[in-house]
Amino acid sequence: MDFRSSETVVGPHSADLLPDSATMAVKVVIVGGFGVGKTTLVGSVSEIRPLTTEETMTQAGEGVDDLAGIERKTSTTVAMDFGRISISDEMVLYVFGTPGQERFWFLWNGLFEGALGAVVLVDTRRLEVSFEVIGRLEDRGVPFVVAANAFPQSPTYPTEELRAALDLPPEVPIIACDARTRESSRDVLMALMRYLYDLSTQKLTTPPHLTTPPHLTTPETP
Amino acid sequence: MSAADPGWNDAEPERLYVITRGRSGLAETTFALVTLIVSRSEPTATMQPEHAAILRICGSPLSAAEISAYLKLPMSVVTVLLTDLLGEERIEARACVPQAILPDRALLEAVIHGLQKL
């Protein structure tokens, strides 16, 4: 049977314990299409062995409820990889990597709620898989940076070509990365934090040119 | 580490229903993925095993997401269990930073500083 007694639950390794002074936890979310390297990035930056959490998403069945109640709901389990970085004695940063089933990410309300921001990981061979998620982040007002993961076969484009292809406003940082290395993955998170910092500075002073979102004034790309 | 982790497969609806005694975690907003939980009492022999497991692994602070991972239970179920324990004052919940539209600059500075050490 699958009865799980308290004793069978294995907790964290002693090396992975947080000090009791840890009182504040923040998170960022890594999004991107299937196989772009989200799990790899989480594993690279995490100080603990990456873990998996999940949520059961219940979707109403197509349109009308079935009379017999048989098809009334479909449940989907969305699993999420995550890792952890100790920022200070008091603060911890959690890094969540979404799975490939994009349409479910935004059903998981708690995922983006309270996130400092997001990283959109892209593979330059398949930029189109990122269009929808970028739009959704914009709709939700989640600030994000774009990181182009360096796969050997992926073409490298000048940043501004990528920006045009992804229809990104001029201020959104675009960085190249190799999700397999800690330094590079760390730099991606750093770029996000610096961007958030800049945003918060601008918000306080609100320069006039920022009152209109810049992307609204940029001509459409052909 | 992936969704294919075998431990998750037995988390079938019936078992989850028994663990939560039919309650859903949907209405609970006290626990976010990164709310840090710390035990404030020892597990007892008569306790529901999942409650005991949480008290046992939360001797040092653990996020609700980590509890979900170690117990191999969905977040909504963990939320119900944590609500029980908080109600009995058996755990302490350290809520995450109140979410402003944009995070506080001092906070961002701290994160940048911490990442530089990584």
Ligand SMILES: Nc1nc2c(ncn2[C@@H]2O[C@H](COP(=O)(O)OP(=O)(O)OP(=O)(O)O)[C@@H](O)[C@H]2O)c(=O)[nH]1
């Ligand atoms: N060359 C190269 N390979 C990478 C890089 N990042 C990831 N990979 C490889 O690409 C494959 C997919 O990486 P994952 O991290 O599993 O991708 P994912 O986005 O988590 O994939 P899903 O969860 O299935 O959507 C793995 O074989 C990685 O080793 C990178 O920066 N460079």
Ligand SMILES: [Mg+2]
């Ligand atoms: Mg993955």
